Amino acid sequence: MVTGLAVHLDELGRPLCPCNFYPDKQAEVARSREWICACDEMKQWKYCHCLLFVAPDGMPITEYLPDGHEGREIYGLVKDPTPDKGREANRKRESS
Ligand code: SF4
Structure with missing residues (x-):
């Protein structure tokens, strides 16, 4: 999990949550911050x-x-x- 976050931080510049599957990670980062830690459940x-x-x-x-x-x-x-x-x-x- 932590490694996944670190990899996304290196690759994408944002800690996209590694718990989910994304057809296009770059598009997900640009489109939404819903699955970037901390998620809505965490924030709320x-x-x-x-x-x-x-x-x-x-x-x-x-x-x-x-x-x-x-x-x-x-x-x-x-x-x-x-x-x-x-x-x-x-x-x-x-x-x-
Ligand atoms: S903050 Fe949300 S998205 Fe991030 S690890 Fe926890 S549950 Fe998953």
């Missing part, structure tokens, strides 16, 4: 389903997930150890 809920970004105990943060989200059902409640960081989408929404 600080949740990484790929398990690349996790809390110190190795668990993905699930504290901000909505009820019924599969991440909360699988991992239970995992508190955010650094609540002052991340969740870019929420911060933008709160400040507007």
